[in-house]
Amino acid sequence: MESFRKNAKISIYTPGSLKGRPVSILSCLKPPDAQEDLWSAASSVANSLFPLAGMSGEKLQSEARLLTELFVHAWKNRIEVLPEDLPRMFLDPPFDAIGGVDVELLVPKKRRQEIAITLSTVFNSPNFKRWINGTPLDFDHLLEEANASIFYLAHLDSNERMMFIALLLRTLHSWMLRKGGSDKLKLLLVFDEVYGYLPPYPRDPPSKAPLLSLIKQGRSFGISVFLSTQNPFDIDYRALGNARLWVIGRLQTANDRRRALEGIVEAGISIGERKELNREISSLKPREFIVYNARNDVMRKMHTRQSFSSLRGPLSLDQIAEISGFQPITGKISGDQSLLDIPPSLPERVESCYLPAVYDSAILRGFNVVGNISLYYEPFLLLEVKARLEKPANGEIKFLRLMPASSMQRDLVFSEKMEPGIRSEQLKDCPLGEKPSLGFKFRPINRALRTRAGIKRVLDGLRNNVAEINVRVYKCEETGECSFPGEDLISFKERQQMKLMERQKKEIEELNRKLMKISIALSKEVGELRELERRLEELKTSIFVGNLIKLMKGSVKQTFRGVGGSYKKIKEIERRISLKKQRIAQIELEKANLEELIRRARAPPTILELTLRPKEVHVSSVMLVWVPVAEARALVGNRMVLVKANCFNGVVSTFQ
Structure with a gap:
């Protein structure tokens, strides 16, 4: 022991405290390497968190099942789970059913909200912040730092101890499977006073399953488990049946002696030897022990030397820090304490x-x-x-x-x-x-x-x-309609324009027909006017040429005799031209009136702006x-x- 003390590098950890050497449990929320171990790892982590929140996992089977499925779902989808995410995930799970049972039937929303609030309160408390700072709970890292690691838990309450031990055992089990089998001892787990952590059926605390797995499988992987207790009656028979080395001291009660004997019988001792062993155990004196090795079926009695111990009791955290030479962590933990992990409740109608x-x-x-x-x-x-x-x-x-x-x-x-x-x-x-x-x-x-x-x-x-x-509304003078609430001016104008065009469509068509007739009549009258003007011009030219010829021939009388008849013809044509021009002017006026009517019919609507109250x-x-x-x-x-x-x-x- 003196040689071990001098040569061994010992690290003392104080989980849940910043005074000594704290341990971070965040690595425990990561998925295990072995997929076949996924569900059991999730179950262990889920059941470890409930005791930390002051809730009994044995009474929360449905809630623990839901929390387990949340871890399994997140790990399968490669989603990193952080403590602050759990309350919200628990309140609103990313799935609707578990094993064919609706989540609402398994854990009603009101109950989920209660659990989520409790978890959020715990995860945001100053005590929990001390669980996420320090050395990661990773055995590769722990074994690199020292070849002897002591986890000091005397300062923790029972719920915190249960959570940490369960996570520690689950992490060790995953590390063991990852390292593979071995016939040489790689690691010795010493558990001082296992009472309450490995109870018999039907009790099933979070620490029981991973500890049983280590006891049953450990020897194949080079892991040995050394347990000590003063109450063997409170140990599960499966653990006792797998024990290969027994060191039995004075047992005060018959139940404890009977349970120890049952375990040794499971290990291979005969019934006859059991009676003799019972007498031996009952007659043990102080500092006397019976050592039984089931591997070679050897039993002997051992006496320890007389020694003195002051039995000063557990060390304080300050003493642990002084012994280990570790500088305590000081300072405030960062984080906005005003933010919530889950949404607050509201009245039902919202x-x-x-x-x-x-x-x-x-x-x-x-x-x-x-x-x-x-x-x-x-x-x-x-x-x-x-x-x-x-x-x-x-x-x-x-x-x-x-x-x-x-x-x-x-x-x-x-x-x-x-x-x-x-x-x-x-x-x-x-x-x-x-x-x-x-x-x-x-x-x-x-x-x-x-x-x-x-x-x-x-x-x-x-x-x-x-x-x-004050609501702005638009009104069209032509239709008398008002805009819809929230309708803008351009949209209202376009809508009223379409309505006016639809309403005046027949009127415009009739005006266009009249305009076409008038245009045709006007074109005819203008043509006739041009014809009369041509005839008048030809008549004047003809008279002028004829008279000129007569004058040149010296027939003055004949010239004046023909002027009177020609003048009458000219006057008649001029009269007809004047009438045509009057008619054309009248038709052009009618055409202009029709065009104005058509323009007005096609003109944009007149919009008024009103201000109204709702x-x-x-x-x-x-x-x-x-x-x-x-x-x-x-x-x-x-x-x-x-x-x-x-x-x-x-x-x-x-x-x-």
Whole structure:
């Protein structure tokens, strides 16, 4: 022993405490290497977490089954499970049934919410933060640091001890399977006082299954298990039956002696020898032990030397730190304590939905981030209001408004858009889901909104807010119609133009027919006018030439005699030309009137703008929308700013 003490490198670990050498259990939440060991590993981890939360795993069979399936589902899909993810996964499982049984029947939502709140409380407590800092619970790493590792658990309560021992044994079992078989001793597990961790049927604490597996399979893999107890009656018979080396001291009760004898008989001793052994055990004196080796069936009595011990009791954590020479971890544990792991409950009439997280913390990669990046869901109330407008606009109008749910000011704020980069109209068409994205926590909801009175105040305030809105409405003079609520001017004009054209279609067709007839008549009259003007011109030319010839022949009398008849013909043609021009002017006027009528029929409608107030206002729906946000402090130039990014649409905003 002195040689071992001098040559061995001993490490003393203090799980659950930062004063000594803490141990991180996060590695235990990773999937085992052997797929066939997946379910048993998940079951062990799940059953280990319930005692830590102060709940008895034996009374939570359905809940433990659900938590086990959550680990199995995550590990099969290569999803990293973190403690802060478990409450939300438990509340909203990524599957609907387990083994053909609906999740809601197995564990109702109300019960899931209770468990999720309990787990969230435990995982966010300062004590649990001390379980995720320190040396990882990885045997490759532990054996590299020392060839003797002591896990000091005296400072833990019973639930914490059960959790850690179960995780330690499960981790050791997975490490054993990964290393493969061996006929040489690779590791000795010494368990001082196994009482309560390996009880007989029907009790089944989380530590029992992995410890039994190590006892049964360990020798084939070079793992030896050394157990000590003062109460063998409380040890499962399967463990006793697999023991190969027995060291039995004074047993005070007959039950303990009987259970020890039953185990030795299972190991190979005869019934006759059992009676003799019973007498030997009953007559043992202080510092006397019976040693039985089942491998070579050798039994002997052993006396220890007389020695003195002060029996000072367990060491304190400060003494452990001093002995091990390890510097205790100091300082505060980082993390935003105001964020929640699971969404808070709301009154029944409020539906909850989530925007999917398209981006993660990488969205802030372009900023000089100082400190940690917080990923969380920001809550907003999306409210739909229906109302009717005053005359002359009769019709229903809808309003969509947003209100921040994490804070509730004295003067309620309703808006169509809010930071970080969300608009009420866009949310109406967004792919809203029933489950949040993993890795995001939740901003708390204002306490007032978790009550019916608080919701009623919001609804009353929204109704009053909408009733004071001036709604712009357009009216068409020609049709007497008003625009629909929310319809823009261009759309209303186009709609009224189409309606006017439909209404005046026959009138325009009739006007076009008349215009065509008048155009034909006008063309005919103009043609006849041109003919008369031609004839008049020819007549004048003919008279002029004839008279000129007569004058040249010296027949003056004949010349004057023919002038009177020709003049009458000219006057007649000129009269007819004058009538034609009057007729043409009249037809052109009629044509111009028809063209004006057609132009007016095709002219754009005359639009008037009205301002009206809503009436009969009522809130038609209330929905809580969770918006994924990435938030961090960052240096921009020489200034420190707050950066918030909408992880759904990628909009980034900065605040002083």
